[in-house]
Amino acid sequence: MEYGLRRYEATQRLLWFLFFLACLGIAYLTVPMPPQAPPQASPMSPAFQPELFKSVGFWFDLRGLRVEPFGRVMIYLVWASFLFLLGRLLGLIVQYAGKLYVLGLLGANLKRPDEDRTAPAQAGRSARPEANLPVLLLLKKTDNILLQLVFHPLRRLRVLLTNPQRSFSAEGLSEKERRLAEMDWEILLGSWTPFRWLLRFLPVLAVIQTVWLLQPPLQSALSGQKDLQELLGFAFNALLPLIQMIFLTVILSLASGLLKRIDSFYLSGVDALFYDRFLTRLPFQSSDTPILIEMLHKNFQELNTALRRLERAVAAGKDAEGQDTQQRRSKDQ
Numbered sequence: 001m002e003y004g005l006r007r008y009e010a011t012q013r014l015l016w017f018l019f020f021l022a023c024l025g026i027a028y029l030t031v032p033m034p035p036q037a038p039p040q041a042s043p044m045s046p047a048f049q050p051e052l053f054k055s056v057g058f059w060f061d062l063r064g065l066r067v068e069p070f071g072r073v074m075i076y077l078v079w080a081s082f083l084f085l086l087g088r089l090l091g092l093i094v095q096y097a098g099k100l101y102v103l104g105l106l107g108a109n110l111k112r113p114d115e116d117r118t119a120p121a122q123a124g125r126s127a128r129p130e131a132n133l134p135v136l137l138l139l140k141k142t143d144n145i146l147l148q149l150v151f152h153p154l155r156r157l158r159v160l161l162t163n164p165q166r167s168f169s170a171e172g173l174s175e176k177e178r179r180l181a182e183m184d185w186e187i188l189l190g191s192w193t194p195f196r197w198l199l200r201f202l203p204v205l206a207v208i209q210t211v212w213l214l215q216p217p218l219q220s221a222l223s224g225q226k227d228l229q230e231l232l233g234f235a236f237n238a239l240l241p242l243i244q245m246i247f248l249t250v251i252l253s254l255a256s257g258l259l260k261r262i263d264s265f266y267l268s269g270v271d272a273l274f275y276d277r278f279l280t281r282l283p284f285q286s287s288d289t290p291i292l293i294e295m296l297h298k299n300f301q302e303l304n305t306a307l308r309r310l311e312r313a314v315a316a317g318k319d320a321e322g323q324d325t326q327q328r329r330s331k332d333q
Contacts, residue, residue, distance in 0.1 A: 004159050019091075026083055028080075030079070032075075082252075101154065103273060106278055110277075152270075156274070177274050
């Protein structure tokens with residue numbers, strides 16, 4: 001694999017990792033923590049009665065998440081997951097703008113090989129790969145570090161056009177584009193791995209929080225200080241953070257599934273952009289074409305040399321025959 005492809009893959013993975021770290025940092029600085037509950041209104045207080053379970057506000061109560069040490073961590077992870085999804089959505093909007101930018105760039109600098117067939121000279125110029133693939137011009141227009149960091153299609157176009165051998169062929173470009181497409185799909189699937197781990201931590205932390213909340217009433221029940229009905233009320237209150245985290249995990253999973261489909265739709269559009277608007281505009285040229293052209297040129301030169309020798313031999317024969325004829329006429333006279 002070429003060094004440019006390895007560097008492109010490493011850059012893509014690094015950008016996604018930095019994006020995840022940025023989401024964690026922003027969530028740490030802006031996490032909306034609820035105020036600490038007073039002792040008389042704590043989740044273990046008898047003020048929480050079973051009849052309150054039917055109210056809608058009870059299910060959105062965050063008192064169970066105010067209890068340290070795991071409540072703060074759960075709220076932080078939920079906020080970080082929300083910022084991750086929001087960042088992915090905004091990033092998709094930016095990448096669609098980058099796709100339109102690259103589409104306009106290719107449309108303005110590439111033309112089909114079958115255009116302008118009326119003029120033989122123009123058709124001869126369009127038969128050359130450099131006439132339909134202005135590499136230097138496209139590389140110059142993509143030589144912008146800021147745009148490369150922001151627009152993924154622009155980075156992909158620059159890697160596709162960068163060739164240390166400086167010899168382009170439709171076969172080589174198609175193979176390189178295929179490998180770039182496979183990399184992008186693999187990197188896209190891997191970019192969701194940290195988010196999946198966040199969603200896995202939420203139910204685990206909720207279970208730990210529930211066990212933590214159940215310890216005091218269980219100890220009181222075992223010592224005979226509380227009856228069974230009151231113990232059930234405390235148990236249901238302690239299960240509330242677990243129910244809330246499971247509900248939020250399902251909602252975040254559905255939202256991530258929708259964004260994954262949009263990501264796949266965007267990436268398939270980028271693949272179609274490079275195949276339909278770029279590779280199909282190039283004349284067919286195999287990687288063996290330069291060798292074949294060189295061999296044909298050598299054979300043509302040898303054939304041309306042989307023809308010139310034959311012409312010189314024929315001309316010399318005609319001159320000799322003319323001289324013999326002239327000598328015979330002079331003798332007859």
